Amino acid sequence: MAEKSPPQLIDRFGRIVDYVRLSVTDRCDFRCVYCMEPDTRFVPHPEVLTLEELALIGRAFTELGVHKIRLTGGEPLVRRNVVKLMHDLAALPGLRELVLTTNGSQLERLAPAIRAAGVKRLNISLDTLDAERFARITRTGQLAPVLAGIEAARRAGFAELKINTVILKHRNEDEVIPLVRYAAERGLDISFIEEMPLGVIGDHDRAEAYYSSDRIRADLETVFTLLPSTHSSGGPARYYRIAETGTRVGFISPHSHNFCATCNRVRLTAEGRLLLCLGQEHSVDLRAVARGQPGNIAVLKDAIRAAMDIKPLGHEFNLAAKPLIFRHMNATGG
Numbered sequence: 468m469a470e471k472s473p474p475q476l477i478d479r480f481g482r483i484v485d486y487v488r489l490s491v492t493d494r495c496d497f498r499c500v501y502c503m504e505p506d507t508r509f510v511p512h513p514e515v516l517t518l519e520e521l522a523l524i525g526r527a528f529t530e531l532g533v534h535k536i537r538l539t540g541g542e543p544l545v546r547r548n549v550v551k552l553m554h555d556l557a558a559l560p561g562l563r564e565l566v567l568t569t570n571g572s573q574l575e576r577l578a579p580a581i582r583a584a585g586v587k588r589l590n591i592s593l594d595t596l597d598a599e600r601f602a603r604i605t606r607t608g609q610l611a612p613v614l615a616g617i618e619a620a621r622r623a624g625f626a627e628l629k630i631n632t633v634i635l636k637h638r639n640e641d642e643v644i645p646l647v648r649y650a651a652e653r654g655l656d657i658s659f660i661e662e663m664p665l666g667v668i669g670d671h672d673r674a675e676a677y678y679s680s681d682r683i684r685a686d687l688e689t690v691f692t693l694l695p696s697t698h699s700s701g702g703p704a705r706y707y708r709i710a711e712t713g714t715r716v717g718f719i720s721p722h723s724h725n726f727c728a729t730c731n732r733v734r735l736t737a738e739g740r741l742l743l744c745l746g747q748e749h750s751v752d753l754r755a756v757a758r759g760q761p762g763n764i765a766v767l768k769d770a771i772r773a774a775m776d777i778k779p780l781g782h783e784f785n786l787a788a789k790p791l792i793f794r795h796m797n798a799t800g801g
Contacts, residue, residue: 474531475531475532476528476531476532479776479778480778480780483532483731484731484775485534485535486536486537486702486732486733487535487537487732487734488537488538488539488733489521489525489539489734490541490543490734490735490737491540491541491546491549491552492515492541492546493509493515493540493541493736494509494541494546495540495570496542496572496607496608497570497572497605497606499594499606499608499633500604501633501662505606509541515738516735516739518546518551518552520739520757520758521552522552523762524739524767525555525556525559526764527764529559530561530768531771534562534563534564535562535563535564535565536564537566538552538553538556538567538568539567539568540737542572544572544574550577550584553567553581553585553586554585557585557586564587565585565587566588566590567589568592568631569590569592570608571591571613571614571616572608573616574591574613574619574620576619578616578619579623582625586625587627588625588626588627588700589620589627589629590631590658591613591616591630592631592633593617593630593631593632594632594633594634594639594642595610596610596642596645596646596649597610597642598610600638600639604638604639617630617655621655627656627700628654629657629658629717630646630655630656631657632657632659633661633662634659635676635678636676643659643687644687644689644690644691647687647709656715656717657714657715657716658704658716658718659683661677661678661679661720662677679720680718680719680720687709691709691710692709692711693710693716694707694709694710695707696708696715698715702732703719703721703729704717705717705718705720706718721745727780730744730781733774733778739752741753741774743774743777743778744779744781749777749778751771751774753767753770753771756770
């Protein structure tokens with residue numbers, strides 16, 4: 468008798484979806500200028516998926532062939548009892564990797580528990596090493612607890628730690644080289660992310676502040692030798708290795724090097740919208756499915772399979788135009 472093929476989620480363009488980003492909250496203790504506005508209103512608690520609903524949806528995805536789950540927000544570590552969800556997800560058969568994206572503010576306290584729960588990799592947001600500039604970019608954050616959190620994560624023994632950095636012209640482009648040196652000295656990887664034009668923001672003009680991956684790479688090459696790398700973290704980053712230090716540097720380039728052709732991911736918002744594309748509004752309401760038939764994983768799996776038929780070919784960002792997507796990044800899921 469022939470063995471059954473393992474399950475796979477395949478969209479209408481033949482792309483295999485094996486990576487899902489689960490947002491556990493849209494709330495955050497920072498108000499970063501490129502992410503949200505200072506007076507952002509968050510989703511009321513009853514509309515946010517419970518941890519049990521998130522665990523069931525995570526199980527449904529893994530039973531459909533998803534190998535990687537990333538927990539995002541907002542800031543996921545402000546969600547009460549989120550470490551319990553990490554335990555539950557890490558135990559799922561078929562899940563190869565449970566990853567967390569965080570702003571680092573809670574890591575000094577929680578890093579050991581997160582590692583013990585089964586999280587293998589952390590991505591930590593860090594846009595500057597200057598305390599005053601950090602306060603200006605985050606509006607409500609302080610640099611020292613984040614740096615202490617990074618050190619706590621290093622001590623906790625994660626398989627990989629990576630810094631995520633958004634570079635904005637005339638704000639922090641002069642820190643590209645210092646940030647790479649900071650990462651290299653601590654054995655960390657680093658990825659530079661072009662600003663995502665999601666939601667209306669009042670802090671800056673996105674076209675004026677845009678600083679491309681190619682410019683960042685050129686800045687780095689004035690000091691370092693960048694060698695192309697075949698490394699992949701399962702996401703959209705293109706990696707290089709710095710010959711002098713061995714550090715991996717990634718570039719996530721939704722504007723200058725669109726990565727839609729190889730898209731292997733979907734994301735679930737905190738209130739249960741399954742977004743099929745970062746820069747489009749195609750979505751399916753999985754909260755309605757989960758609450759309409761509580762505990763019924765079969766109907767969840769059917770809804771997820773059907774969603775693959777509306778996953779679009781890709782996004783098209785235009786910095787010169789008004790945003791087509793009015794949800795902010797914190798409401799999108801990292």
